[in-house]
Amino acid sequence: MDSWERARRVLDTAGLPPDGLVDCRALSGGTYNTVEELRLTDGTRYVLKIPPSADADGMTHERNLLRSEAEFYRAAATVGVPAPEVVTAGEHHLLMTRCPGTPWGDLDPGEQVVLRGELGHLVARLHSVTGPGFGYPSGALGPLAPDWRTAFTTMYDAVLDDARRYDAWLPRPADEVARTAKAAYDALDQVTVPRLVHFDLWRGNILVERSDGTAPRIGGLIDGERMFWGDPLADFVSLALLADIKQDVDFLTGYQEAGDRAEFDFSARQRLALYRSYLYLIMLVETVPRATGAEQLARVREAVAPELLAALDEFR
Known part of the structure; x- marks a missing residue:
């Protein structure tokens, strides 16, 4: 599926209106996962991460990185450190809020x-x-x-x-x-x-x-x-x-x-x-x-x- 269809499915999984998606664009800087910004009609912005395919080359410790990332954000929130908030996480995606700056x-x-x-x-x-x-x-x-x-x-x-x-x-x-x-x-x-x-x-x-x-x-x-x-x-x-x-x-x-x-x-x-x-x-x-x-x-x-x-x- 293309990025827009994938984004709509993730939004639906998160209980957000998939038809509210007005922009889906790739973000630079990621070296392993695919990173996209999603913008909804109300102006809310989210960041969606998608891991590479299971057969993609990578280092051993890089498997299931999104599971670690979600754990980090949840842990940071317990001590009030500014970080993205996990909206929904699954085996093949991580949807989070976008931090300012x-x-x-x-x-x-x-x-x-x-x-x-x-x-x-x-x-x-x-x-x-x-x-x-x-x-x-x-x-x-x-x-x-x-x-x-x-x-x-x-x-x-x-x-x-x-x-x-x-x-x-x-x-x-x-x-x-x-x-x-x-x-x-x-x-x-x-x-x-x-x-x-x-x-x-x-x-x-x-x-x-x-x-x-x-x-x-x-x-x-x-x-x-x-x-x-x-x-x-x-x-x-x-x-x-x-x-x-x-x-x-x-x-x-x-x-x-x-x-x-x-x-x-x-x-x-x-x-x-x-x-x-x-x-x-x-x-x-x-x-x-x-x-x-x-x-x-x-x-x-x-x-x-x-x-x-x-x-x-x-x-x-």
Whole structure:
């Protein structure tokens, strides 16, 4: 079926008038799911996500991402963090409200200070939410685990298995990466409570709302499909993508003002290096199933490979 017919069926499932659909347009920025904006006659806007077909290439942890995304939004709502509201969710769709604002772009220095502090408050509230176990709630890598070490090493092994399966380019062989990372696995035992982790909080997934005559504010945290229950320290990777979160004083101040700790002792630094290497492995491996073009592929390797090596070197 075409996009309009699919959208009407989803609206009908949600108890919304399918004949009220006046616009259905694709949204840019999605790298895995199909994302569309639906507008109804009363002006209400929704976002519809559709997963790729079951036989589409993808990474192992990407199965059933929409199930994780719906769980993230429902969990965020319990602590008042602005995020889309789930309208209806099924095996083959996720319909949600549209948050106000546009992806975080250039800001003047004063706005940057305020918004990074506000973001710190919001992320600390996310991390106050606890889950029923550790790992991806999608079930892509199996059921939730009783401990973080089991969950995360399963996640890490899965991305390395994907690297081998796709024969993805890495700056070091997958087996060497696996041996190097194991040196830091003992640090994972310090994490005993599964907490809500977005794990994709780069600026493109943070909406900034501007109203005439008012200061900008964060309108919503979106694209929660990569969420898992685990160590909140893992969120600091995408929050400082290809950089060092310890340099983001404004964010860390807001995070601590909201009552959460951001300590970087030896164990924390080892875990943070593990999470950095995990995300950077994903960024390199996913270029294969995404069929990334040569020019973009070169940019990804140039930017990500040194950061992956730096993270791995911290285990030596």
